[in-house]
Amino acid sequence: MALFKAHYNLEKNSIALVIGIILAASVGGIVEIAPLFTIDETVETLPDMRVYTPLELAGRNIYIREGCYACHSQMIRTLRDEVERYGPYSLAAESQYDHPMLWGSKRTGPDIARLGGKYSDDWHVAHLINPRAVVPTSIMPAYPWLATAPLAVDDLGAHLAALRTLGVPYTDEMIANAPRDAEAQANPDSAGAAGVTERYGEATTLRRFSGTPRLTEMDAVVAYLQVLGQLTQAPYAPDAMLEQP
Structure with missing residues (x-):
């Protein structure tokens, strides 16, 4: 009863109540921030x-512009049914270069954290143009304009530079060559293709993702989808790959 009386008296004293609220909030803040x-x-x-x-x-x-993250999460939980359906559970370090992160919490569509390499480029193109053409029961909206909209590449260097300020290790050479590298990755026979693998590694995929010689937004989206879960092999052999700083 004494505790309830003290609480009742505290509610009648506005200054003491404010101080109490600040102290309670401070404890919660310290626990989260420390x-x-x-x-x-x-x-x-x-x-x-x-x-x-x-x-x-x-x-x-x-992908972010079109709101795809609202229906597709990119985080596989450590639950057995999740791992059996989608693949190895997601590691926090896989998202270290994601700004913003796209873990998500809603799955109107399936999780796509391990989507890379699961389907062919042609499948993705057909799926984005008309989802029902490959998944008859799909409720996903169609994005046919991606196949015809030219990809803007002139500002990609600025995008890389902005991400470097957030800790993504893009080099001056990567930033300077960003527009050319975007064109070259979708044109493996071009003179700049070798520079892409030199800057980003031999594992980088170079091909015409949309199947057409013209660089479109479809090339960019398919290239992104095909790399999901493929930026590192650690999820497939975590004990061998993870390192403590």
Whole structure:
């Protein structure tokens, strides 16, 4: 009863009540904020993790622009049914270069964290133009304009530079060559194709993602979808790949 009386008296004293609220909120804030000071000591690093290429980054930007993240999450939980359906559970380090992160919480459509390499480029193109053509029961909207809209590449260098300020290790050479690298990744026979693999690694995929010689937004989106879950091989052999900083 004494506790209830003290609470009753506190409610009658506005200043004391405000102080009490501030103290309670401060405790909650400290519990949430304090661990961030040691985050560099607790987050794993992935030695084979690579950054998005300019073309893949452009596709990610279009993916965000079209609101795809509202229906598709990109985080596989550690539950057995999740792993059996989608593949190895997601690692926090896989999202270290994602700004913003696209983990999501709603699955109107399936999780796509391990989508890369699961379907062919042609499947993705057909699916984006008319989802019902490949998945008759799909309720996904169609995005046919991606196949005809030319991809804007002139500002990709600025995108990479902005991400570097957030900690993504893009080099001056990557930033300077971003527009050319976007064109070259979708044109493997071009003179600049070798530069793409030199800057982003031999594992980088170079091909005409949309199947047409003209660089479109479809190329960028498909390139992005095909790299999901493929930026590192750590999820498939976590004990061998994870390192503590």
